[in-house]
Amino acid sequence: MVCGGFACSKNCLCALNLLYTLVSLLLIGIAAWGIGFGLISSFRVVGVAIAVGIFLFFIALVGLIGAVKxxxxxxFFYMIILLLVFIVQFSVSCACLALNKEQQSQLLEVGWNNTNSARTDIxxxxxxxxxxxxxxxxxxxxxxFRTHQCQPCAPIIEEYSGMVLRFVGGIGLFFSFTEILGVWLTYRYRNQKDPRANPSAFL
Known part of the structure; x- marks a missing residue:
């Protein structure tokens, strides 16, 4: 049976936002774990990861409250924000999957030259x-460095960069489709009437 009722739309939207909440908490937790165990010393990288996690958490919270009530x-605002996030995330995911070896190498070199703390971590x-x-x-x-027998970092990073970009692009692409699903569910749910409400009330 197709999920077309009010309760089903509400439950699907709540479940989707609970998933976003878990992902946001996981993102914040991984960033905190990385800096706690000394894997990441760059506060800029950690700050960006935590900011994205908090942003996603608040979006999920708005969607959850809107769905329950x-x-x-x-x-409406949840639907608009989610649509904008979908456009940005879909574009970035496609760019990650489309980069060739030469473009990856150029981006890595630019990142290497512009981040001293990340360079130290690497x-x-x-x-x-x-x-x-x-x-x-x-x-x-x-x-x-103590024995002066080090190899340069570029070959090691480039060995994994393609795999990481494919992984990040694939994950981003998957979540971008869940976001467009969320936009569609929200649009449909907004136009449905609550069967428990007053039939004469305007929704």
């Missing part, structure tokens, strides 16, 4: 020094 204004965790060439005269936080 059948609140027209909250559901050198320490991957046990490498420098991006393209190892220079023993430069400072490096990896263990191999």
């Amino acid at each position: 059948h609140h027209q204004v909250l559901l 050198e320490r965790n991957l046990n490498c020094c420098g991006f393209r060439v190892f220079d023993p005269n430069e400072t490096c936080s990896s263990d191999c």
Whole structure:
């Protein structure tokens, strides 16, 4: 039987927003875990991850309250914000999946040159020094620097960058389709009447 009733739409929308809430808490938890165990020392990276998690949490909260109360204004703003997030996320996911090796390499080099703290984390965790060439005269936080037998980080990063981009792009693409599903559910749910409400009331 097709889910077309008021209660079914409400339950589906609530379940979708509970999923978004769990994802947002997971994102905040992973960022906190990374900085707590010393895997990430860049407060900019952690700050962005936590900000995205908090933003997603508030969107899910607005959607959840709107679904439970059948609140027209909250559901409208939730639908608009979710549609904008879908457009941005779908575009970024497609860009991640479409990048070739040369473009990945250029982006990695730009990121390497513009983030000192992330560079330190990469050198320490991957046990490498420098991006393209190892220079023993430069400072490096990896263990191999003591013996001056380090390899550059670019080949190690590029080995995993394609896999990471495909993973991130695939996950982003999956969640972008759940967002367009949420927009469709919200639009339909807003136009349905609560069978328990006064039949003469305007909804």
